[in-house]
Amino acid sequence: MIGLLASLLDGVLIGAVYGLAAMGITLIWGVMDVVNLTHGSLIVAGMFAVYALAGAAGLPVYATLPIVLVGAFLAGLALYWISVHRVIGQPPLMSLLSTFSVNLVLVGLGTAIWSTDLFNVPASLPGFSLGRYTFPGTHLMAAALTAVIAGVLYLFLYRTRIGKAVRAVSGNREAAELVGIPTSQVLALAFGLGAALAGVAGMLIATMFPFTVLSGDAYQLKSFVVTVLGGLGNPTGALLAGVALGLVEGLTTPFVPVSWTLVIEFVLFVLVLIALPGGLVQLWPRRRD
């Protein structure tokens, strides 16, 4: 019984981080209708950033978070102006191709520099034990930081003027322009924010698991699943859907062979989509303000 509880709890912890990664995609998707396929690379960039900063520069691991946040934000701004600005308003396929090609370039560069070697960030915190099961401190810290960041994002979107501008642009770009909001800059900002979330998610994942240059793909896939489950454009939905996915993983693993977990996850995903095309978020009334 405790085994099941341990599994569930750990699922929630890791699911929260999946949710954080997904928040990056859903923000960009919701605000500017762009499918950001450089998301995986940004996650990996966050992983390498914490590896370099904590390893080579010797900074304490969690102190790197603000650096990664700002760095990824700036990288997102750059990516926006390079590959996304021109394809805003075009059919979604254009932005997909654009970000996909930038992703290939980034992964290729990364492979050329670091090959596909496995990297490990030596982060350890005292964990919390329940009987024979231990929850690694790194998982607890990652989930806690995710909650903080999600909270800050919520405050930003719903309690600041700029946040309001972002929501306005995502609602109706033309109308926003008409009332004098500099939409290009707001879009760039939103993209930067999405990138920052991806980078920080990568940083937190790196404190928990080893990674390679190619790790981004798997997390990007999970991010998309979580994004759709949570409802496009809804960061809160993404976080909750991430936790839900983590719960599903935690629930199934003690009972079925591990190789079945992915199958069950995706079957459930398809079922949810059939029943609730708008994502899990359809289950509760949406805030309108």
Place this chain on the structure above:
Amino acid sequence: MKRTLLAVALAASFAAVPAYAANEITIGMTVSRTGALNVDSTTQLRGAELWRDQVNARGGIKVGGKRYKVKFVEYDDQSQGSRVQQLYTRLILQDKAEFLFSPYSSGLSATAAVISEQYGRVMLVSGGAEEKIFQLGNKHLFQCITSAGHYLSGAIAELKEHDPHAKVAFVYSDDPFSKAVVTAAKKQAEEAGMTVAMDESYPPSTTDFTAIINKVISSGADAFLGGGHYADGATLARQMHDQKADLKWVSILVAPDSEKFKTLADAAVGITVPSQWEPQVRYKPQFGPTVAQFTKEFHAKFKEDPDYHAASGYVGGLLLEHAIEEAKSVDPEKVAAKLNAMDVTTFFGPNKFATDASDHGLQVEHPMVLAQWQKKGGELVKEMVWPDAAATAKVQYPLH
């Protein structure tokens, strides 16, 4: 007149090419420079390169009265079977490789073997332990390393001495090598009187083992046997440490043998690994370098100690060289005949190939050893702990 001159010049240049190639043997192979298998594949290549450089420094392989230099042609297979298929065909047809070395890993070696057998090329398999590769009716495959079924016998024998009724969790990667190892090991464990508490495979691309480790803890297992290749093995070790799984005995395949495993620091302590070869073995070679010479020369060239993948890469070349010298020819049939008759000991240990059609090329003499990471004076050191005759240190049991 000009056109005739040009034609003659072209013809002459083509005629010149064989004369250049006549004093050279081309050995073809693919290497996983990228992808999940890259750590160990690169080490295997380094062993082979050391052999090639040393042979060429001596003037080349002696073939009767002449000396043939060795040339490698290698491509990146990206750890993918589909690339192996294309590239070995290319190596044989376009690069005219006379002999082949296998890629790294049983899965990729099996694919390469299909191609090499199709064209009748001799292939030295240093990276494929799975028995099945050699049981499909081949004539020119030669396995230089101990086969998969024997990998965990040492770990089980050692565990039996400390806890004959241990509860064992088998958790392994869903790939041909790991499955072959565990199928044999499970039988050996049950015959030794142990209970199988868990038997589960995971997709090779798995990066998070938290849930699996919780399952191992739930199963009440005392010992953990399994893993796959470097990435998953290293992650398993780290997460078992983070989650305080506190198992009494852990044997992980492949990963802990690499020098890189040291980077796991405390997570590495006590972990055992079945190994084809360690720098501390005491084999006396009939030809080729001694254990100490090989270790020193590898270290001098690559600034790190060789692990068993490097040694197996080197011995592939060494055995091929010996066979060619004995055959006094580079004709594949003559070389294969000499390899079939071979029963030798090198720095790598004894090597003899099965000659029966049902499992031609399977390695029948080479033994495994068991190594364990131990903390000596604050430093992480890999010691040999089994078999007792070859041990350099006492085994640490339980691990913590």
